Amino acid sequence: MKILVCLKQVPHKDARLEASGGWIDEGGIKFEINQYDTYALEEALRIKDAGEAEVVVATIGPDRTSQALRTALGMGADRAIQIWDDSLSGADSLTIAKLLAAAAKDESFDLVLMGLMSDDANNSLTGPMLAELLGLPHTTGAMKIELSDGKAQVERELEGGSLQVVDLPLPCLITVQTGLNEVRYASLKGIMQAKKKPLDKKGISDLGLDAAAVASKVTVDKLYVPTKGEGAEILEGSAGEVAQQLVGKIKELGLL
Amino acid sequence: MIEWSEEHLAFRDALRRFIDAEIVPNLEELEHGDTPPYDVLRKLYSTFGLTEMQRSRGEAVVAASRKADEARARGEEPARRQRQPGGNVDAMAMQLLLIKELCRFCPGMVTAMGVSTGLTGGALISKGTTAQKERWLTPILTLEKIGAWAITEPGSGSDAFGGMKATACRDGDGYVLNGNKTFITNGPYADTIVFICKLDEGDDTPQRDRRMVSFVLDRGMPGLTQSKPMRKMGLHSSPTGELFLQDVRAGRDRLIGESESAYGRGGAKETFGMERTGVVAMTLGMVERCLELCTAYAKERVQWDKPIGEYQLIQLKLAKMEVARMNLENLLFRQIELAGAGRSPTLAEASAGKLYAAQTCMEVMLEGVQLFGGNGYMAEYQIEQLCRDAKVMQIYAGTDEIQITHIARELLRD
Ligand SMILES: Cc1cc2nc3c(=O)[nH]c(=O)nc-3n(C[C@H](O)[C@H](O)[C@H](O)COP(=O)(O)OP(=O)(O)OC[C@H]3O[C@@H](n4cnc5c(N)ncnc54)[C@H](O)[C@@H]3O)c2cc1C
Numbered sequence: 001m002k003i004l005v006c007l008k009q010v011p012h013k014d015a016r017l018e019a020s021g022g023w024i025d026e027g028g029i030k031f032e033i034n035q036y037d038t039y040a041l042e043e044a045l046r047i048k049d050a051g052e053a054e055v056v057v058a059t060i061g062p063d064r065t066s067q068a069l070r071t072a073l074g075m076g077a078d079r080a081i082q083i084w085d086d087s088l089s090g091a092d093s094l095t096i097a098k099l100l101a102a103a104a105k106d107e108s109f110d111l112v113l114m115g116l117m118s119d120d121a122n123n124s125l126t127g128p129m130l131a132e133l134l135g136l137p138h139t140t141g142a143m144k145i146e147l148s149d150g151k152a153q154v155e156r157e158l159e160g161g162s163l164q165v166v167d168l169p170l171p172c173l174i175t176v177q178t179g180l181n182e183v184r185y186a187s188l189k190g191i192m193q194a195k196k197k198p199l200d201k202k203g204i205s206d207l208g209l210d211a212a213a214v215a216s217k218v219t220v221d222k223l224y225v226p227t228k229g230e231g232a233e234i235l236e237g238s239a240g241e242v243a244q245q246l247v248g249k250i251k252e253l254g255l256l
Numbered sequence: 257m258i259e260w261s262e263e264h265l266a267f268r269d270a271l272r273r274f275i276d277a278e279i280v281p282n283l284e285e286l287e288h289g290d291t292p293p294y295d296v297l298r299k300l301y302s303t304f305g306l307t308e309m310q311r312s313r314g315e316a317v318v319a320a321s322r323k324a325d326e327a328r329a330r331g332e333e334p335a336r337r338q339r340q341p342g343g344n345v346d347a348m349a350m351q352l353l354l355i356k357e358l359c360r361f362c363p364g365m366v367t368a369m370g371v372s373t374g375l376t377g378g379a380l381i382s383k384g385t386t387a388q389k390e391r392w393l394t395p396i397l398t399l400e401k402i403g404a405w406a407i408t409e410p411g412s413g414s415d416a417f418g419g420m421k422a423t424a425c426r427d428g429d430g431y432v433l434n435g436n437k438t439f440i441t442n443g444p445y446a447d448t449i450v451f452i453c454k455l456d457e458g459d460d461t462p463q464r465d466r467r468m469v470s471f472v473l474d475r476g477m478p479g480l481t482q483s484k485p486m487r488k489m490g491l492h493s494s495p496t497g498e499l500f501l502q503d504v505r506a507g508r509d510r511l512i513g514e515s516e517s518a519y520g521r522g523g524a525k526e527t528f529g530m531e532r533t534g535v536v537a538m539t540l541g542m543v544e545r546c547l548e549l550c551t552a553y554a555k556e557r558v559q560w561d562k563p564i565g566e567y568q569l570i571q572l573k574l575a576k577m578e579v580a581r582m583n584l585e586n587l588l589f590r591q592i593e594l595a596g597a598g599r600s601p602t603l604a605e606a607s608a609g610k611l612y613a614a615q616t617c618m619e620v621m622l623e624g625v626q627l628f629g630g631n632g633y634m635a636e637y638q639i640e641q642l643c644r645d646a647k648v649m650q651i652y653a654g655t656d657e658i659q660i661t662h663i664a665r666e667l668l669r670d
Contacts, residue, residue, distance in 0.1 A: 032269070071266045186270045187305030188350055191263050 001053040002107065003044045005077065006100055006114040006130070007037035009061050009068040013119070022220035023090060024120075033068045036115025040176045042183040043145055044113050045076045054078050058103055060088065060096050066199060073194035074186030080199040087204070087211055092218035093121075097129035099214060102207035104134060111152070112173040116141050127175035138173040139166050143180050257345065257589040257596070264349050267304075271357040274303060279361055286362060286493040287641050290485055292445055293365040293493045298399050307398045310373070314394030321386040345596035352537040352588055359541030361638075363645045364493030367652075370534050371441040371494075372396060375527055376403025379450045379470070382526060383513045392448050392472055404446035405527070406437040406499055413439075414658050418464045422453035422501065424471065431511065433471060433479075433504040439652075443497030444485045449473040451501070455516055470512045479504035490644030529603055531653035532610035533591055539617035539649055540584040542642050546624040547577045549639055553628055564627075573623045580616045587613065604666035611659035614649035621646040 011017060012030035019025070033041075044055045057072040058081040059065050069080035083099050091099075104112065112131070117124040124140070131138030143163065144155035147170070156164045157177050168174070186194075204211055235242045235249075250256055260268070278296055285291040301307045324334035358366045377396045380389055395401035412419030422435020435453055437443070451473050454466035473480055483498040512518055551574060554565030564570045587609050594601055601609070621643040625632035632639050650656045 067262055067265060070262045071269060074263070074266050074270070185274055185303050186266060187303075188267060189305045189309060191267045191270070192346060192350075194266065195263050 001047065001051065001111070002109050003047060003053055003055050004104055004107065004109040004112045005037070005041045005044045005055060005057045005072070006112065006126070007041060007057055007059050007068060007072060008034045008115075008118050009059065009065040010034045010118055010120040019223040019225065022223055024223065031064060031068070033071060034115050034118045034120075035178055036117060036119070036176065038115075038183045039178055039180050040113040040115050041072055041075065041077065042181045043142075043176060044111075045184065046181065047111075047147065048076065056081065056107070056109070058083070058100060060084065060091070060099055062086075062089075066201075069199055070191075070194050071186055073197045073199070074191035075184055076186075076190060077197075079197055081202060082199060083202045083204075083207065085204045085211070087215075090216065090220065091214075092216040093123050093125035094129055094218075095214050095216045097126050097133055098209070099204070099207060100126070100130050101133035102209050103202065104130075108171070110171045111147075112136065112171075114173075114175050116175045116177055124175070127173060131173035134173070136171055136173045137168045138175075139168060140175040142174050142176045145174060145176075145180070257349070257592050260349070260353075261346075263346070264353055267350055268353055268357060270304070271354065274300060275357060275361060279358075279365075283361060283638075283641075287364070287490075288492060288635065290492070290495075292495055293362065293368050294399065294402055294445065297365060297369055301399055310397035310399075311394055314389075314397045317381055317393060318386065318389045321384075321389050325386050344598065345592055348592045348595035352592065355534060355537040356541035356544070356588075359538045360545035362493040363538055363542060363642075363648075364491040366534075366538055367441055367491060367494040367648075368402075369399070370531070371405055372399065372403040372446075374530055374534065375405035376448060376450050378527060378530060379405060379512065380472070383470075383518050384472075385514050387509065388472060388512065388514075396448055401447040402442050402445055404440050404442040404449045404499075405452075406440045406443070406449060407452045408437060408439045410436060410438050414655060417468065420452070420454055420468070421463065422451070423456040423463075423466075424453050424469055424506075425456045425458070427505070430505060430507040431471070433473075433501050433506055435501050437499040437501075439486075440497055440499055441494055443499055444482055444495045446482065447475045449475075449480075449499065450512070451499070467516060469516055469518075471506050471510045472512060473504065473506065473510065477504055477506075489647060490641065491648050525603065528654060529600060529606045532606040532659075533601065535610045535649055535653055536584060536587050536591065536613045539613040539646075540581070540588055542617055542646060543577065543581050543584055543620050546620055546639060546642055547574070547581055549637075550574060550577060550624050550627050553631075557629075570627060573627050577620050577623065580620050584613060584616065602666070604663050607654070607659040607662040610653060611656055611663065614646075614656060614659075617649050618646045 009031045011024065012032045015029040017024045017029065041057065044053070047053050048055050055077045056079055057069055057077045059069055060083045062084050066082055069082055073080055081103055083103060088095065112134070114127050116127070127140060128138055139154050139156060141156045142154045143157045146153045150170050152168045152170060152172055152174065154166050154168065154174055156166060158164055204214060235245045237245065278299060279286070282291070282296070286293060301310070327334040355366050355370070373396060377393060380393045380396070384393070396403045407416045409419070409421055411421060422433070422437065424431040424433050433451065433453060437451070449472070450470055452468060452470040454463060455469045456466065475482065479502045481500040485495040485497055488496060508514055554570055554574060555563050557564045565574070591601065621639070624639045625643050628637055628639050631637050634640060
């Protein structure tokens with residue numbers, strides 16, 4: 001069994017973010033592995049613990065992201081792939097999916113696991129796109145994964161707390177929800193061993209791609225925090241007075 | 257070493273995740289109540305594979321000790337352990353990181369852990385016989401059993417060696433022990449106690465000049481009483497207590513090194529060096545946390561329509577804290593480098609580091625409270641606890657005044 005876990009490094013949940021142009025100002029903030037992806041990694045490691053499996057982690061990101069890969073190796077992944085080129089800064093989901101697909105194509109993974117979405121961009125696109133590029137059956141938002149006889153049975157979370165059970169033949173790609181397992185800590189010994197595990201750094205051309213073919217189609221125009229309180233008007237007075245004013249406003253604005 | 261490596265940071269991040277999940281939610285009970293720290297420390301050990309590592313370490317110490325005995329039996333000089341240059345860097349860095357990270361929230365917890373594994377375990381490793389190591393060492397290193405190391409008495413602290421009243425009298429092939437110890441970390445809960453006293457040979461040698469000996473005692477031995485935790489200013493996640501010994505009978509198998517000259521001043525001094533080194537890592541964790549809390553508060557707290565961080569008097573406090581943090585970190589990196597080179601700091605160097613660390617930490621915490629104003633004085637804000645905890649750094653492991661005398665003695669030596 002060979003499993004690929006794709007993970008992304010995102011700003012730490014407690015980081016103070018400042019928007020600058022199309023993205024946040026990355027200087028001086030701490031990063032961590034995207035929450036959703038940690039569950040995907042844990043699921044892969046559980047499969048490895050239960051039988052034989054090689055777990056490969058891959059990320060697309062600058063130098064700082066090797067820290068996330070080391071952590072994953074410390075938790076028990078076997079090797080890591082880091083893909084980067086400065087032209088990839090601000091890459092859209094399709095670009096990311098193309099790069100991951102190129103890295104995965106000759107590896108014949110039996111299973112690709114990743115988070116449902118990233119904590120920072122919230123797109124939920126990379127998983128399904130990658131599956132399509134690799135020609136793999138896929139499903140999203142897994143709450144439970146069971147493997148047997150060359151297939152995966154997946155419980156997915158739907159709106160309103162209902163669950164859907166789907167079967168997929170292996171190889172396949174599954175994106176996972178948070179909470180489907182309890183994510184382990186990297187042990188000290190694991191972290192020390194991680195130092196000796198392979199971490200392959202690759203550029204776009206190492207993947208046999210050219211920059212134009214993977215250029216992003218989506219550009220972010222602006223990232224900002226909406227100013228609070230704009231357009232809000234606070235009505236004052238007793239409950240009766242406020243109610244009366246409110247009715248007046250509703251009529252005035254023709255809302256009813 | 258000029259920077260933490262990727263592996264060090266990975267360990268730090270994993271520790272922070274554990275601390276956020278297991279310690280921070282219980283900080284109130286740990287730091288304002290009487291909840292002993294041992295269960296969460298054991299959980300920390302098992303989570304990070306430290307229990308297994310410590311078990312292997314204990315077993316390796318026993319095996320090496322046995323080999324040395326065999327060599328001596330053949331009339332050979334036992335081979336000294338070869339230290340691999342560089343090999344200790346990671347081990348030392350990880351150990352100090354663990355101390356530093358825990359101290360961001362619970363300096364007491366580190367005290368409890370350090371006294372048990374470092375001082376009690378350390379005494380057995382350096383001076384115990386093979387049989388004593390086999391009997392007590394591994395469970396202490398893994399925290400399965402809690403250790404205490406008792407030298408201070410109601411009448412002797414700084415002058416612990418000279419002023420000590422506790423005695424051991426020979427009795428048949430064993431000893432009878434008497435005396436009281438106070439301020440003993442883990443005293444109330446300890447399973448295994450290293451008890452340091454004077455050998456009373458029944459002659460008229462003044463007590464001050466009598467030879468020091470030490471024993472390993474077990475909880476529940478007849479005549480041994482362990483007090484309840486003492487009330488104190490801070491450091492609540494480290495229980496501190498008194499020990500009362502009344503005619504406690506101890507066989508020769510409990511005499512450390514099974515020799516009346518094994519664990520004298522040299523043994524205890526070695527222990528002091530280790531304690532003093534640990535304080536640098538402790539204070540770095542506390543100062544780092546204080547700086548984090550203070551920068552956030554300086555940006556958030558508004559007076560006269562401006563965040564207080566825009567006032568230069570507040571900026572001065574923050575800048576000084578950062579200078580302290582950098583100095584402490586560099587001291588720590590030096591310790592790691594020394595370990596990597598297979599060297600330990602001299603006692604004077606360890607004292608200088610400890611003195612600087614303790615005083616700096618106290619100054620930083622007081623300024624931290626000041627920066628928080630009234631909120632700084634309220635227990636709801638963590639800075640209040642850190643400030644109370646900082647004071648002990650200037651008292652235990654040798655007071656500031658005693659560190660100064662050790663540094664000066666070295667400087668003035670002929
Ligand atoms: C929380 C806590 C935990 C502790 N844990 C342990 C433990 O596990 N095991 C253990 O054995 N002990 C422990 N101690 C004891 C600690 O080591 C002593 O408190 C410390 O060494 C100081 O001794 P003392 O309290 O008797 O003060 P004293 O020695 O009475 O000192 C009083 C004051 O006089 C000063 N002074 C004393 N002599 C001189 C001198 N020659 N020149 C100048 N100034 C001097 C001191 O610096 C101090 O300011 C602990 C203490 C605390 C507070």
